[in-house]
Every structure is written in structure tokens, then in C-alpha cells.
Amino acid sequence: MAPLGNTAKSSPTSEIQERARLKRAERYEGLAVARYWLYRHVQRVDPARNPGDVYRTHDCRYVRRQRQVEVKVSSETNVAHYAGLATCGSVWACPICAAVIQQKRRAELTKLIQWAYASGYVPAMVTFTAPHTAFDSLADLKAKMTDAFTRLRRGNSWDLFRKRCGFDGLVRSTEVTYGQNGWHPHTHEIWLIKGMSQFDQAGFVQFVKERWAKACMASGLLKSDDMIKRWHFGIHAVDVRFGITDSDYLAKQDASRAWGVDHEMASQSAKKAGPKGVHPHEFLIRREKGDGARFMEYIHAMKGASQLFWSRGLKAWVGIDDVADDEAASDETPPDEVSRVLGAMSPEQWSLVRKLHKRAQLLEAAEIGGWDAVLSLLYSLGWSPYE
Ligand SMILES: [Zn+2]
Numbered sequence: 001m002a003p004l005g006n007t008a009k010s011s012p013t014s015e016i017q018e019r020a021r022l023k024r025a026e027r028y029e030g031l032a033v034a035r036y037w038l039y040r041h042v043q044r045v046d047p048a049r050n051p052g053d054v055y056r057t058h059d060c061r062y063v064r065r066q067r068q069v070e071v072k073v074s075s076e077t078n079v080a081h082y083a084g085l086a087t088c089g090s091v092w093a094c095p096i097c098a099a100v101i102q103q104k105r106r107a108e109l110t111k112l113i114q115w116a117y118a119s120g121y122v123p124a125m126v127t128f129t130a131p132h133t134a135f136d137s138l139a140d141l142k143a144k145m146t147d148a149f150t151r152l153r154r155g156n157s158w159d160l161f162r163k164r165c166g167f168d169g170l171v172r173s174t175e176v177t178y179g180q181n182g183w184h185p186h187t188h189e190i191w192l193i194k195g196m197s198q199f200d201q202a203g204f205v206q207f208v209k210e211r212w213a214k215a216c217m218a219s220g221l222l223k224s225d226d227m228i229k230r231w232h233f234g235i236h237a238v239d240v241r242f243g244i245t246d247s248d249y250l251a252k253q254d255a256s257r258a259w260g261v262d263h264e265m266a267s268q269s270a271k272k273a274g275p276k277g278v279h280p281h282e283f284l285i286r287r288e289k290g291d292g293a294r295f296m297e298y299i300h301a302m303k304g305a306s307q308l309f310w311s312r313g314l315k316a317w318v319g320i321d322d323v324a325d326d327e328a329a330s331d332e333t334p335p336d337e338v339s340r341v342l343g344a345m346s347p348e349q350w351s352l353v354r355k356l357h358k359r360a361q362l363l364e365a366a367e368i369g370g371w372d373a374v375l376s377l378l379y380s381l382g383w384s385p386y387e
Contacts, residue, residue, distance in 0.1 A: 024360050075338045110246040125190060148218070174305060175187065213230070353381070
């Protein structure tokens with residue numbers, strides 16, 4: 001037994017743990033690159049300003065919010081995380097906050113699907129895409145898609161459709177990937193429908209497809225005289241699956257968000273940016289020519305957009321508290337777990353860790369060898385208690 005501090009339970013590392021640690025290390029590397037790119041951008045456009053005031057991600061998990069930086073471990077999984085640091089809460093700009101928020105949102109979506117079936121709904125997953133080329137800016141595509149969604153869901157025929165299929169609400173997840181044909185914004189929606197017996201599924205799909213085509217033509221995403229694009233559009237632009245499970249939906253989201261280690265394992269060829277492309281956080285790791293500018297374009301275009309949209313009143317209906325992204329990101333304790341403090345670092349110790357890019361490695365040490373291992377790491381980084 002170690003005389004001081006708490007010692008983490010040590011157990012042989014499973015392959016899953018190993019992979020989770022690799023991914024976390026990659027996210028911290030990504031966050032360090034984001035910090036540098038954001039700094040460089042502010043230097044170029046407005047050097048008098050403090051980068052952390054312009055982009056909160058610049059300071060995320062780097063700047064202290066209290067004197068000591070705590071290392072905490074979660075009760076069930078023994079996963080370590082920091083407390084007492086600034087967090088940015090951006091799903092778009094920050095690979096770490098995105099992962100923390102996503103973990104919490106997954107629990108909410110699972111709850112929604114369970115609630116839906118228990119309440120007699122048939123949840124359907126509806127995926128919308130729109131044509132795009134390498135010359136389209138993301139901001140332009142996003143504005144046109146927002147316009148197309150407004151058009152999709154207004155007017156008498158939509159209201160009638162809603163009534164006929166008992167449409168009572170939706171959750172929309174907005175995803176962006178980047179590939180051969182440039183930016184590819186798309187959405188995965190869960191529709192809550194009740195009473196499909198009055199409406200055949202083929203008719204339902206046909207209606208949504210036709211309506212989406214009209215909406216895209218009106219918003220400038222699809223040209224009415226481009227027959228080849230229209231033919232592709234007819235096949236790919238709308239995908240509907242009835243009676244989905246939560247894992248169907250989450251897997252679809254994951255497919256758009258895969259980047260880094262898992263991405264590499266899942267498909268070597270996907271790395272080469274096929275038609276579906278890569279998640280923008282991949283820019284932070286692969287760092288190809290132009291990726292820095294693409295990352296900035298992405299975060300500027302998506303700033304303020306909500307990644308997950310719930311139709312009005314739905315959260316309350318399901319019994320889910322409305323927790324904003326920045327609040328969700330500020331506490332890394334996984335859903336349904338509690339964390340305990342393993343130990344705390346002085347400002348000097350933390351300066352050393354962040355300067356030497358050891359943020360991920362320190363968490364790993366805490367998980368494997370408890371606070372003793374954290375101290376050993378700090379000594380090996382050159383920290384001395386006698387200075
Ligand atoms: Zn962040």
C-alpha cells in the first residue's frame with residue numbers, strides 16, 4: 001500500500017482500454033494543434049487580441065481555472081480526467097470537448113429511443129444529403145441547407161403529411177465531412193411517428209424524397225435542369241429506415257465522426273478521403289497542405305450551430321434535462337458514474353505537463369499506477385519538490 005494518496009486499482013489493460021487511451025492521446029494531440037492554429041490565425045488577423053478571448057478552444061484544458069489541477073478517476077471504469085481547467089465546450093473546434101459531449105448525448109439518445117417505443121412510436125431514421133462540389137464554401141452550403149430544411153417543413157402539404165403519419169417531433173444531428181468533392185454537410189434525424197398503418201412506407205419515402213428535391217431546388221442546392229445530378233439525388237439524397245434501435249442511429253453518427261485511430265483500423269482506404277471524406281478533426285492529425293485553412297473555415301462556418309437539435313418540447317416530454325454543451329463538457333465524469341480525486345498538481349507541475357505535451361500521458365499514468373505513477377512521471381519530466 002502506498003503511504004500517501006489513493007492508489008488506483010490496477011488490472012491488466014484490455015484491448016478496449018488500450019484503444020481508448022490511444023484515441024485520447026490523439027485527441028490531446030489534436031487539441032494542441034488546434035491551439036497552435038487558432039493562435040496563428042489570431043496573430044495574422046488581430047495580433048493585439050488574446051487568442052483565448054477570441055477562441056475558447058485555445059485555452060481548453062490548458063489554462064487553469066483554479067490554483068490546483070486535480071486528477072480524478074471515475075468509479076466504474078477507472079478512467080482519469082482533469083478538473084480545475086478551462087473547458088471550451090465546442091463540439092466543432094475541440095476534439096476533447098466533442099468526445100465528452102458526445103458521450104453524454106449518446107445516453108440521451110438511448111433514452112429517447114426507449115421512451116419512443118414505450119410510448120407507441122415507431123422511430124425512423126431519416127438521412128438528408130445534398131449535392132456539393134469542391135468549389136462550394138461550407139458557409140454557403142450550410143446556409144442553403146438550413147433554407148432547404150425550412151422549406152421542407154412548411155406549408156399545407158407538410159402539415160397534412162404530419163397528421164397522416166402521426167409525426168410528433170424530431171432530433172437532428174448535423175455532421176460535416178470533407179472529401180474529394182469538398183465539404184459534405186449532412187443530417188441524421190430521428191422522426192417520431194405513430195400510426196404508420198394509415199400510410200404505407202413506400203409512399204412515405206416517396207413524399208419525403210420529392211419534397212426534399214423541391215426544397216433543394218428552391219434553395220439553390222440542386223439545379224432543375226441538371227439531369228445527372230437529379231438522378232444521383234433521387235438515389236442518394238434521402239435515406240429512410242423505420243423502426244430503428246439506438247445503436248442503428250449512433251452507428252450512423254459514428255460513421256461520420258470516425259477519425260484518428262479507429263478510423264485507421266476501420267478502413268485504410270477511407271483515410272484517403274473517399275466520397276464520404278473525413279471528419280474535420282482528422283485535419284488536426286493528418287495535417288496535409290491546406291488542412292489548417294480548412295479547419296479555420298470549418299469552425300467559422302459552424303460557430304453557434306447546434307450539433308444536436310431537438311424539436312421544441314421533446315426533451316421535457318422524454319424527461320431529459322436541458323444541459324448546454326459547455327456545461328456537458330465541463331465535467332468529464334461519464335454518465336451514471338461518480339469520480340473521486342486521485343491527487344492534485346501545483347501550478348508549476350501543471351505548467352511542466354502542458355508545456356511538454358504530457359497531458360494524455362499523465363492521465364494514462366494515473367489509470368495504470370495511481371498517484372505514485374503520476375509523481376514518477378512528474379519527476380521524470382524534471383520537476384523537483386526542492387525548487
Ligand atoms: Zn474544449
